[in-house]
């Protein structure tokens with residue numbers, strides 16, 4: 001059997017919702033992947049009418065249409081990694097677990113938007129814990145989502161440790177903790193824990209910005225790109241933090257929208273922010 005032609009990019013699939021404001025969801029995933037040298041395929045689970053101030057309406061794509069998109073992609077393309085964003089229903093969580101759970105899988109358990117809108121209820125949180133986290137390579141909840149998944153308010157390091165007991169690696173991201181403290185700390189801290197391991201702090205510089213809508217989607221997509229390029233989880237997580245920090249910095253002087261503006265999805269500023277534009281996979 002012959003492999004792909006040299007230079008052919010790995011394929012990464014997002015299963016996620018759309019954000020009409022272009023900050024989060026499928027838009028964030030595909031732009032991140034175009035910067036990080038992977039080809040992005042997309043299965044749309046929900047259409048949201050959303051801007052920087054909130055979510056006005058959600059239309060769930062019917063389950064058979066979600067399933068047909070999954071089939072169309074997997075029948076034709078060699079998917080190297082999958083990333084999930086807003087799944088929105090118990091049925092879609094189960095579908096992803098059944099049809100895509102055998103692939104390298106980054107699960108961003110989207111339950112609450114930056115604006116506070118609920119994008120997945122308690123039943124969806126339970127379905128993630130029961131069906132999807134045990135099959136994931138890594139889950140990347142923010143602190144609020146980790147609390148919803150665990151059902152307890154404990155420090156982020158402990159949330160990561162508890163969730164890793166479901167069988168996947170976990171990164172509890174730290175952006176909102178920093179915002180809640182109301183003061184500008186020097187570092188953002190994400191907590192990484194491997195199953196059976198000890199939580200490790202992944203630190204990166206804080207960016208003072210109100211343009212952070214979509215940062216969680218951007219981060220988890222960057223992790224999936226790293227895995228698709230064959231990097232270790234630790235390297236993929238560190239690279240993703242560097243990437244999202246650069247994109248947050250690039251948009252920090254912007255004034256887009258009346259709420260929390262989009263994280264920059266423009267091409268990374270290579271020299272200024274120290275972010276490599278593209279690293280070729282050694283295929």
Ligand SMILES: Nc1ncnc2c1ncn2[C@@H]1O[C@H](COP(=O)(O)OP(=O)(O)O)[C@@H](O)[C@H]1O
Pocket residue numbers: 114141142143173174175176188189190204205206207208209212214215216217219240241244245248
């Ligand atoms: N102001 C910030 N400065 C630097 N990094 C940030 C900032 N806000 C979020 N991040 C980083 O962005 C990534 C996504 O985190 P987070 O904002 O918690 O996701 P979500 O959008 O799901 O709430 C994490 O690596 C987090 O540390």
Ligand SMILES: Cc1ncc(COP(=O)(O)O)c(N)n1
Pocket residue numbers: 016017018019024025026048050085086110112113114115212213214215216217
């Ligand atoms: C369709 C969709 N997917 C994901 C998010 C979460 O992103 P954020 O936490 O930045 O609001 C969102 N708001 N909308």
